[in-house]
Amino acid sequence: MKSGGRLLKLLFSILTTLLVISPIIYGLYIYDWDIEALTTPTYEPPKIDFKLTLNDYSLQNKTLYIKGLITNSGEIDVEILELKGYLTDLEGQKYGNISLEEDIYLKAQEQKEFIIKIEFESESIARLVKTVIESDNSIFKIEGRFTLTVLSSKVIAPFTYQIWLNKDNLNIDPSGIQVSIKNIQIIGNEIKIEVLVYNPTFIPIKIVGMNLDLYTSNEEWITTFTLEKTITINQKADDIITLTSTLTRDAISLLIDREGRLTTLLIVGTLEIEIFGYRFEINVREYVDGGAST
């Protein structure tokens, strides 16, 4: 009886073991005893991908705003929370710190406008403006790391994007600055000229110097006008700058013809302009009709 009980106990143990291991053995048989194939996970992650175009550049004060379009061409909704990094040139020299104007929530296959903000120091904005003005097309890199949420995970990933900056897309083409003489006036032995300067760029410009020589049409020198203080002209605005000089008796005789009218005059000189610490000169050469008021 006792040995029968032991046998029964053994049979139950064997049966239990068989029940537990037989599915595993069956699996190994199905996979041709290839343990690696049986234990290798199969996982096709959802596509996470973005398409980015940056198309609108706007330099305001010491900040460059880059407007762009971002498309979530992946399969999961994402929220881009942060973009941290630098604007650098191809040699890796840093110009400014980049950040996002605001969070971007993008559903799968959704496209949205967004703004990247690049903030500069006084020295770096001057370097940028100099580089951009002195070359036709400069290549820069936006390089850093962005933080996004994918479902409940926070992902911090590297980011690099090349941009081309030039005078046109930054609207800082100094050749567009217009200078014209609006008025000449003689009061006693003083002569005043009004110089109209138009700033077509999207940033304020500083006129830090102006030297204009006044000649007769025969190029006989009459006098020189000099700007004595710095004048700032806002973006897309004009300003009239009045310059005064003293005339000698000989100079007055050169200015006025026999009928007491101003002769045709030639103004030649330079304006020294500063944009974010970067200085350059604009040449002026303009004939002023003798009909100008006196």
Place this chain on the structure above:
Amino acid sequence: MTTKLILGDRINLPAFIGGIIFLYILFRGEAWWIIKGLGENPSFYASVAPYNIDITILGKPVYVPIIEYIVLSGYISMLWVGISTIIASIIPRKKLSTYLLGYKPILMAFGFLISIYMGVTIAETYVGITIPVIGESTLYMEIDTQYGPINVYTPSKAYFTSSYLIVLIASILIIIGKVIQTKYLKKMERT
């Protein structure tokens, strides 16, 4: 005194209840241990029970062929334990009942706990992810790419479900049933 729990010499009550609970848990099919990312749309979810293992990352399932056979084994084992326990509980007078009533249920419950602990240890060693057995923590993973490392942080929560607690209670009931059964048979042999 304890042998009074064998109702009318016909049913070993604790073992019978334990066996029924075991089968109930099996057919209810709920997970015993869950780990998931926090928030409305968790980025990953894993529910584990001997009879069912589901792993979803970023909304897509992870398929490991061996899991299919492990859960089949788990399902058959639980079914066998449940049925054999119920059979044993209704034949308390037979010697066979002592062989059918065993420590398998409690071994299964604690074996599950040990398996989970080993699983998270393996994940930490080979994949580099620290997964908690219980409680909240932030899972961290670094993926190297040609552009630089991608860091992934996932706040997550791991816990044992009420189903696991019920299984533990059922296992204890079955052990009590086994003790009573042994005493009952000894008492019967004496008389």
